[in-house]
Amino acid sequence: MATVAIDVNRYLHQKKPLWNTLAIAYTLVSYVGGIALLLQPNGWLNAVGVVFLTHSLLCSAYLAHDFMHSAIFESKAWNVAFGNLMLWLNGGCYARFEDLARLHIAHHVNRVDFCRFDLVTFLQAMPAPVRSLLLALEWLYFPALAFLLRLRSIIAPFWDEERKDERWRNTFTLLIRGGLFTLLAIVSPKALLLYFFAYIGMLTVLRFVDAFQHTYEVFPVGSEIPKRDRAHEQANTFSNVVSLRYRWLNLLLLNFGYHNAHHELMKCPWYSLPDLDRDLFNGDEVHYITLPALLGNYHRYRLSRLYSGQGHGVNDQGEHSLETFYGAIEVSFLVLPA
Template sequence: MVFTISTKVTSKIDTSYYLHHKKHLWNAIAIAYALGGYGSAIALILSNFWFNALGVVLLAHSLVISAYLSHEFMHGTIFAERKWNAVGGNIMLWLNGGCYARFKDLTQDHIAHHINRVDFASFDLQSWMHQLPVPIRRVTLALEWLHFPIVSFIFQWRSILAPFWEPRRHDEQKRLITILSIRSLLLIALALLSLKAVALYFLSYIGMITVLRFVDAFQHTYEAIPVGSPLPKRDYTYEQTNTFSNVISQRYWWLNLLLLNFGYHNAHHELMKCPWHSLHELDREVFTGEEVHYITLPELLGNYHRFRITRLFSDQGTAIDSQGNLQLETFYGAIGVSFLVKF
């Protein structure tokens, strides 16, 4: 696996600080929160009614943090050795449900997104939607209109079951059956303790998917390339022009820690080995803060709601007009959570 560093802007700064300076306490707190929050949330949703709401919120956020930690482990930013990043990544994937695909495969796919500067499409969503029987398509559209992420679940289950019908993934069948069996038994055990807890767990999981795909939707306007197709040549300018930093707040940088600084996406693409805890520093050093690529998540809430059906039948749209100005009216967004699903 090869990691590359842009020579356009990062050549002007001291990259060694971002590549080698680890804030171990920050990493420990994030990992402890994901694991401890998950365990505490399970206890809360098994408790009485007054603790259930807190449990749902804590579980959803713990799962979100576990997803973004999975992303950090894929980039090898937590530990110095690849094997320990793989261990940490597999643990986090087990929590958030991305464990059905192998960590190394998810990592390879995600790094390819960085190196090739494209989004990969496992299948043509628009054609698939049009081919659905009318009643099923109407139900699917109604659920998405209600902000139930049914298409994301379809993506996930399509990827999970792919080893049974994709020849190139047949070697994953035994592993998949084992994981499905273990997770099914754990779900049954939770149901025996409390059916209400199962419903609340599912509600939290929907919350995680909604947060992740809202953030993921507006970070790129790359073209989607079918897996296996010839790759177009894209340069640094294309990458940064079609990448957006959808932070929670530009003024109060610490609010972005709620999502492990994942919103500093231009900085992340500038130096993909920069750890999450230093992305706000890298962002300040590389950019002025006045670039057109900054769009806060509150600004994008309207687009996420307005184009919830449009994006099922279109590409991600455009966010920059011919004069180089931001135009949210045509920024439709993407569907799905790219780094948790095998292409």
């Protein structure tokens, strides 16, 4: 666990606007440019477009995360405005930015994960053919459950009285986004199909990264939460970086893998997380597990993690225990549990 005193002001108030400008501009240009490339007749340009579109969607998700922490701008209003813009790109816009931010901050403060319903019980209550289809799609790496939970979140205001004030908002959002995708389909059905493929790519990467960052307990929203201390937080948090040797590779995911450092100082901006990580830790702590090392776990437990829980990344001797690290399922800061 980190015990080193750090200069908090260095990480909270020494902003680097150029880095933020480059990240936001890259995300927006790659999104628009990616769609433009999908519309081209050349297959190679289409492939490049899918890559850029997928990466722009990922960057929009991780930027939205920083906006939720008010880590980009000093002004809360600007963080909310740009956070909503990023959610519009990645499809998280069917929940209010403020509600997503509030739930995510609660994840930090309470050191647990939240849900509104038991996914396993929900699956078991389904007709067997539907459940088998969903699990078969998951086995084939199609994120069927991710789409299911997003659909539930979108329609939740229409059956959840606590969210009934969002009904008109979600209706207009559906009409606008539906109209834009219909227009894309009219112009180029191929482009719409490739956009969908890029979105699946974003979901897959987000799920993979989110699966192995915590071994927190999961509690229903609104239930009584036991107190968990900082030691518990760090012991159940993992830094699943892309690479420890080639740290620049972590920029591909805006340094989101430095998760122990992020939980130690949650308002630290994305570009300062590697420095914060170096200040806090020696680099040989057990919480470091690179994403390439977890590929096998993601594949092996893609269905069994539904029923076995997150497992344990560290054994009783304080050593890595990848064979028992199953990973979480459908834990996302972009979806309001419904």
